Amino acid sequence: MFKNRHSLKRKDARRIAEKLHDMLGCKVEKEMETAEYKDWKLLFINGKIYGFFINDIPFLNVEGLKVFKAERRKVVVDDGAIKFILNGADVMAPGIVNADENIKKKDVVWVSDERGLPLAVGIALMDGAEMVNAGKGKAVKNIHHIGDEIWKLSK
Structure with missing residues (x-):
């Protein structure tokens, strides 16, 4: 294996x-x-x-x-975005509620729901402040999420 x-x-x-x-x-x-x-x-x-x-x-x-219990490089999404992220979709800026302001474009980041539960890991496609303020576009490229192959291996 x-x-x-x-x-x-x-x-x-x-x-x-x-x-x-x-x-x-x-x-x-x-x-x-x-x-x-x-x-x-x-x-x-x-x-x-x-x-x-x-x-x-x-x-x-x-x-x-x-x-x-990671604290930094966190992107928080609203409940409406969760099902799409768990199906492997990239994170869209309109679904982002909050993001670490220190995130830079191309940083590896993690995505959580508003309760702090980790949902996914990805690559930032824009800076943290821009993610929160952008009204459209992809903000994070989804690399790994709950339910994918890596997640199943780690259970």
Whole structure:
């Protein structure tokens, strides 16, 4: 199922944990492994799939965001947008209620509902402030969401 699964050296695990902390504002355990699955490079934390790499950037998956309680790089959507996002649609600006002002175009971000439940991970197509104020257009390219293959592997 997984190819090339191996434990990370302490130094590499610490570097990834620091990067995740800087990006998301959450403390992540340092016992990590990586593995390949289809086109994905997965990140195991304490033996569970809690992250993956997007363009060689480590990021938590939906389950990891929930467990480690990420605070930064968050885009909040209204209830009307949820069903579309869970079907894999990109996040449209009109459905965005709030977004971290520090988000820059091309950043990896996560999407939550108004109650704070992580729904998806994606790539920002505009800056955070612009997402909230834009009346139209795609704001986040959906990479991973609840119900997709990575989510099923992490359950």
